[in-house]
Amino acid sequence: MERENQTAITEFVLLGLSGLLELQALLFLVFLMSYIIALTGNLFIFTLTLADPALHTPMYFFLRNLSFLEISYTSVTLPRMLANLLLEDKTISFTGCATQMYFLLFFGGTECFLLGIMAYDRYAAICHPLHYPCIMNNVRCTVMAAVSWLSGIFMSFGQTSVIFILPFCGSHEINHFFCDIPPILKLACGDTFLTEIVVFIVALVFITFPFVLILVSYLLIITTIMKMPSAEGRHKAFSTCSSHLVVVTLFFGTGTVMYLRPNSAYAPDIDKLLSLFYTVITPMLNPIIYSLRNKEVKEALRRVITRMCFLNSGR
Template sequence: MGNSNIAKFVFILNSNKKMPGNHTDAFRFILLGFSDHPQLHLLFFSMFLATYMMTLTGNLLILTITMADAALHTPMYFFLKVLSILEICYTSVTMLANLLSEDKTISFTGCAVQMYFFLFLGGTECFLLGAMAYDRYVAICYPLRYTHIMNHTRCSEMAAVSWISGLLTSLGHTSVIFTLPFCGSNEINHFFCDIPPVLKLACGVTYLNEIAVFMVALLFITFPFVLILVSYLLILLTILKMPSAQSRHKAFSTCSSHLLVVTLFFGTGIVTYLRPNSAYAPVTNKLLSLFYTVITPMFNPLIYSLRNKEVKGALRRTMARNCFLKGNKWLNQTHPQERRSQPR
């Protein structure tokens, strides 16, 4: 099934290369990025590089801690580990091309592939955040049955469904957009191949395609978002019934990090993709895209670590363990005789 979908997708890309029309370079797009402010080019490059390195370092740190510390081998941190992997890939898809290449042109196939992986990872994250909300709902509303409901098999299945849903979303979106004829301007007023700016370059009647994109976005963005809202509504009702103020505070602090991430990610995504193409504004769209492609992945490790005592405790234990192992290694290398002569 997967191979036939990929073959179909490649066929669509190849067939579009034969598009008729009066165009300058329809098979290579030009990513304008922030070229309307050329004096700020160095500033934008430095900002992208700094945020990418922070995103990479922070998410790799979260990934290392959750794998190394046995206390974090729980469903909540299993999903956090998957989220960190997603954020690394998600940011790399949009930012590496801007950082590593001075040539801002991108081939027709390259643009389609970039959009495919961007939507694949973004759609997966939508459903993964929904799974994380469900995990918090079970933990707070059914604490005695939590380990039974959220077992390893259930968590793996939910993560797999998230990846498959993202795969189907990206395949549908990309196929719909890149079956359109492109003629006239080949300049994409954006810093990567996103849906709204690419759709603006399509010629002919695109109304039905816009409706199709809107419906798919409505389904694959709104469904996880509604699931998250319902989960947190039930969580809120459960928390308000707790007799202890300390229990209520602990429950709120457990969910606040995830809720903050959801607000940042879904808020900007909904404004970008669930509005008509006629309302597309390049500057606004770039700023919104910066939030869900750059800002949110960068802040995720900070939100989950600085506001989470378990992660900070695991980080301290990991650092202490590494220092202890390095100290023992140094002692064995510098005083091997003394170490062997010590009684056991």
């Protein structure tokens, strides 16, 4: 009978921002605009890097992967958030919650490794420019990207499995926008210490390893840049790295606070705020950061528009 009571929960309730009823319409418009900007901007980067042959380089190959990740990442969370702001029924099925968490961790874990690879790519381009075509050839870039995606698949499956095999009883209200690890663990019955350890270790690997790779890469990059005799060369090298550093700081900063801390330190309001950074703000800012501060992207856009105008005029 006790086991039946523990497994009786078949759905959860996503509370979200239910305490701010008077702001639901305003929040819906803000999140909707953020979703549109994120989708449009990342789709723009993805399409442009495919359409212009000059952007068929390792750097833009990984950027294309990142844009696709951001499109997928926001689509896992934001549509549900928007629906909850409009509808009175805020329930999500047990299976739907597990599925949402799986894809959230899948895309998030993949992005961790992809950002690390992008830092290594910048290291190879700046510190070893003569050997860069050999170091970052097409085969190696494809393998690196594939490893990032596969690592995300296996990590998310393992993390989701160890959490949703836990017995759930009592409250079924998730004090969050979506099904994330910390608020779900709060609803589990019994001793979750071992599960928390497993979650922490996996998160530590997926956050720390890419972050260390990024840190070492940029230390070597900065050392190389400072040795450059030309001020113009130093400025150009720094400009190619600054965009990536901004994205890394936003993504890893919030991820570290969310997943590398004890479950006892879980604070719903703070977690909701932090979750907005990696589910809304970062995907929305990525295309802006990479396009507005990137001359190659601007020139590629001009070439694509010119080519389209020429084709239309020839008809």
